[in-house]
Amino acid sequence: MAVENAIEIRGLTKSFEGFTLRNVDLVLPRGYVMGLVGPNGSGKTTLIKCLLGLLHADSGTVRVLGREVTPETGGHPGVGAVLDRATYAEDWNLDEVGRAVGMFGPAWSTERYRALLDRFGLDRKRKVKDLSRGMTTKLMVAAALARDVELLILDEPTSGLDPTSREQLLETLQDVLVDDRRAVLFSTHITADLETIADHVTVLLGGEVFAAATTDELLDAYRLVRGGPADLSPALREALVAVREHRSGFEGLGPAADLAGLDDVVVEPARLDQIVAYLGRS
């Protein structure tokens, strides 16, 4: 019987000198896309490495597709990963990459691999060393999706991509989700990507989960508020998650419930990238 959750992390703690990923709980049901956001050094890659069985947790459990994952068990074979660096031999061309990657692990489709390379405009005879950073990302996505993966995990897949390639990649990720057995977790600094494809958002700050909600819940929960310098009363300042002051006034983010019925200021819906940016400043 298929398990319900693609990812189930409970109480995950992992320390390095000077940094602790602390007591992280995270659940991603199958059929959904989760965006993982947070400032540099907030622990996104560390979390992803634990999910792939590349790092030992100090405590807590990491379950992927119904199975506990540790460096001893190795990563789950139903997971496709796109990390920030490719590990393909520099001298291989993309057909050779496909043959090498396809030899390991189940459910590889050369046909799907080639179709994805075509879709991304990558020439199969080109060598790995001649690819730009964005092209290498696309190659990794093609190699991950040529397998019939149930969970796709991507670490900052859209950084280094031009706007057209970004859109193409996001569309490709959405196609993966046509099958509701599948799930996608991706970390990003480009919060506009969240609005496009994420159903769930987890915000990490300083190694802890600061917010975890569906995108709709986040959009419902917060409002932007703007006003002149005299409008920022101590009570309003107290209610805001974060505020930016400038010469002609202020703009801030606050809980929708606390800002309802205010008269002298402008209160309006916030975009997801604005919410995440303000939460990151709080």
Ligand SMILES: Nc1ncnc2c1ncn2[C@@H]1O[C@H](COP(=O)(O)OP(=O)(O)OP(=O)(O)O)[C@@H](O)[C@H]1O
């Ligand atoms: N192997 C390691 N040994 C020691 N410290 C590490 C190791 N890996 C990560 N860290 C530290 O853990 C912290 C979190 O790093 P991590 O790469 O998880 O952050 P991130 O949110 O992915 O950041 P970025 O957005 O910059 O990619 C950083 O302070 C980093 O220096």
